[in-house]
Amino acid sequence: MTIVFKKNYIYTVRRGDTLYSIARRFGSTVEAIERANHLFEPVTDPGLIFPGDVLVVPSLSKTGKVTYVVKSGDTISHIAARFSTFIDLVSGINKLENPDLIFPDQQLIVPAFIYEIQSGDTLSAISRRFGVSLSKIQKANQDRPGFKLDLIWPEFYLLIPLPTSVNIVVWDPLPGMKVRNGQRIEGNARAFEANVLHQIRDDNGVIVSNERFTTADAGAPEYGNFTNTLPFDRTPTTNNGELWVYTRSPKDGSIQDLVRIKIYF
Structure with missing residues (x-):
């Protein structure tokens, strides 16, 4: 590749x-x-x-x-x-x-x-x-x-x-990349109070990297830059998976602006 x-x-x-x-x-x-x-x-x-x-x-x-x-x-x-x-x-x-x-x-x-x-x-x-x-x-x-x-x-x-939502784009990792424990994540987001969340799931639905949050350098209505790392909390059970990057509703906590990126382990 x-x-x-x-x-x-x-x-x-x-x-x-x-x-x-x-x-x-x-x-x-x-x-x-x-x-x-x-x-x-x-x-x-x-x-x-x-x-x-x-x-x-x-x-x-x-x-x-x-x-x-x-x-x-x-x-x-x-x-x-x-x-x-x-x-x-x-x-x-x-x-x-x-x-x-x-x-x-x-x-x-x-x-x-x-x-x-x-x-x-x-x-x-x-x-x-x-x-x-x-x-x-x-x-x-x-x-x-x-x-x-x-x-x-x-x-x-x-x-x-790139897969995007109206409020989020991820620059790293790119789709199709191999992701390892501690992988860097980077992107832009327009998010309430600048909070951006992420997790990794394998193709069996196992949550390999638990939901974590990072804070962009600017909150909505600006598109701030965000970075973080992706520690593995569990060993992947498949060779493929998805990185999820999203926000949560301040009203009910539901997932919003979900961007799903195909990755490999």
């Missing part, structure tokens, strides 16, 4: 763009852009791009979140829909004062990660591995010249939306 942790940009080609100009702008290389988007035959003549093509542009930064570059005519609603998430969440994690006011070339963090396709992969297997539906993967990769439902290419950078 190859998750790409380096910073990547999602860029829509404009008239007059070349791979060289795009690479210079985002600190990448022509070769890296070609590989990440499979800009080779039979998809296209090598390096050929057209206005409207959506490219993943790898940067040289060692770490960083997936960043969407706003194009002319975009709205937060459109961007949120592409990644199967919520207007409030995209606005909140980017600290937008007015979600109705975004502009071309603005850079916005989006709840997604990148998987580098390996030989023998299929989209259905990738969907099962990460617990993300095929329709959501298809929507995130629409208008990318190298993306097809029936044929995928090794080394292609596949955009995979």
Whole structure:
């Protein structure tokens, strides 16, 4: 499994763009852009791009979140829909004062990660591995010249939306990752009194890590950053499980804003 942790940009080609100009702008290389988007035959003549093509542009930064570059005519609603998430969440994690006011070339963090396709992969297997539906993967990769439902290419950078609620996104661990005792957890949450809860369950329903809470660095209505660790209280009885991250209702204590992330032990 190859998750790409380096910073990547999602860029829509404009008239007059070349791979060289795009690479210079985002600190990448022509070769890296070609590989990440499979800009080779039979998809296209090598390096050929057209206005409207959506490219993943790898940067040289060692770490960083997936960043969407706003194009002319975009709205937060459109961007949120592409990644199967919520207007409030995209606005909140980017600290937008007015979600109705975004502009071309603005850079916005989006709840997604990148998987580098390996030989023998299929989209259905990738969907099962990460617990993300095929329709959501298809929507995130629409208008990318190298993306097809029936044929995928090794080394292609596949955009995979993160599971979110309207108030919570988890950046670490990512879906499909192997989780160990003491694993770090990190995310953003809009939570009453900034309280965020989490637990781990295996596929038999055994609670491997008991419910614990952490406090974000800001409470609602802000989206604060939260971190904590995930100690194991019991030995997993299966190889697979889920990380649950959520809040509880101040009225009746019921679980709210539940985000479920597929993990492995």
